[in-house]
Amino acid sequence: MFVIITYDVNVKRVNKVCKKLKEYLTWTQNSVFEGEITKTQFMKCKSELEKIIDPDVDSLYYYVVENPKHLKKTFVGAEKGDMDIFF
């Protein structure tokens, strides 16, 4: 399945969230990760993320498309460099 995860996380936790997401998905832009993932991996990723965030302050949005062919992705403009510059 194809997953897009967007997040709005306090600066104290954002590095941890990014590092965790990078284990499973691809960073595309500020606070956006995406990619193909199995259901089991997705559940694991979710539970690990939800141990990191403070649900009273932070937020995580999960967009899941079971069959990647049902999603069309395009982009315009400058491709962002890789995330390594943040770590």
Added chain:
Amino acid sequence: MFVIITYDVNVKRVNKVCKKLKEYLTWTQNSVFEGEITKTQFMKCKSELEKIIDPDVDSLYYYVVENPKHLKKTFVGAEKGDMDIFF
């Protein structure tokens, strides 16, 4: 169709991009708008956005799901307030 638009735009242009997106979609989080939209409206939104951004610096990602039932959206944590606080 259901559309998610994420953007990474220079601070000089971000307000204009947000105002334009708000005409068509719902703000959910930093640099993320989403919602149901017709193909015609989406094409209009896209062309107007692409007149605002500087493609050498800014980026826009469009995720399109023709049939909204193919997309499952969930979220965890704090729901962000409405965007009006930014304008």
